[in-house]
Amino acid sequence: MPYDAIIIGGSYAGLSAAMQLARARRRILVIDEGQRRNRFAAASHGFLGQDGRAPDAIASDAKAELLRYPTVEWLEDRAQQAGGTEDDFTVTTAAHGELSARRLVLALGVTDDLPSIAGLTERWGRSIFHCPYCHGYELDQGDIAVIASSHHSMHQALMLPDWGKTTLMLNGCFTPDQEQLQQLQDRGVTIEPRQVQAITSHADITFADGRTLSFAGLFVLPQPSIATPLAEQLGCELEDDALYPCIKTGFTKETTVSGVFACGDAARPAGSVALAVGDGNVAGVAAHQSLVFRKAEA
Template structure:
């Protein structure tokens, strides 16, 4: 069977893209390995109608709604190889064989490479975060830290005083210049230059190499990201450099630089939130459908 579209990635962007195609009565295959980027977080925020809901619940509801359409098939597997063919594309999976489609939507997501600080990974998504809009409000204007990973952490440090009393831990990564220091002072940000030894405590207390411990209610950091899948590279898609890593280059319809291949979600936008992923999925699904019509 040749599907109208294969969607690789069944999280928020992929589900949203699939819904547009399913409602156009197109034959759709979703291939998903079940590794959502936000699987470490207990709640999701900022998505209208689902604010405060568990991420897994949102994804499960989305899948149930998509699978109610009879033209959709779901395969739980990892897509490991993609190639262009005369009539479209072929996707080979780890366990389920190969599948063919006229169009391909990559909603493959990214992997967060976290700072190598003891105790941080265990708290990721629970008391260590990357998005103030997703998790800042719940800290109840408490004590917030920013663990620098590059000079771009200035952006975090200048934003977060709207959510609580903020301390920037430069951790030897960069030294704010005079202008940056003045900006931080205007926002009421405390700058801590001592090296960070570990993240400890019930929440995200920062233990410094000099023996001091700075108690916090939450910590924010900007991890580097990398593609969670090799498919875009295998197909020859071009990438853009974002503030945290590469992302797939797309146009207005979310078509990549390879005709017939569309991309959406965190793999194709230099930002990460459920609401943005859902919106971008709509654009990719509509773009893929209209390309089937227009040729």
């Protein structure tokens, strides 16, 4: 017997979507391989009622709450293939074979491709960040550096002076034009043209000439990509007009494929627990209502 819905991804968006379907007493399955995007961060910020808590603690508590509902099943596995049409979807996992469902919720998440700079990866989420709203306040208005990874780094550099004195490391990635130089000057941003060689200590930047600058924290924009190709396998359209390609959804978080819903970072170019939970709520409610009303109309 097919599940009413399979939710692929058990992080914040997937948990939130699953909760709405569980509370509607629908038989659902969550497939999760335990690779949350923010697993590198020591603390999560900006989510009401959870500010400053460890990300894994938030996710663990949410999972425990969800599994109290008797119609919920949880599978620790990787979804490798997905296909089918509304009311007849199939998902094939690495260890448990083929599963079927009437609806799918894609909470696939994204993976971050980080710049190749010595010392960056091991400090990611600890003293090197991508979101000032998530981590800027804790730097206590200390000196901040933005390491440019593309022209999009201008956006970070113009925002961050509200959290501390900011230096933009061009790092050979782009050259600001005259208008951008004026914008940076107006915001009090210092420009450093030298190439970053390595990151050491807490957040020290070493240049090729051997000189070092110390900062309270560093910011860099990674290159995200959707964690699995399942959306493309299903035929879901992607949007490529933001920082990275995302699954295209409408107001209800339904994709361009009827019966497939998407939420979280794979469906919105923003890394926020609060946004992921909100979008998951919408997707779960909409998936449930599609089960009710489309059946009635059939």
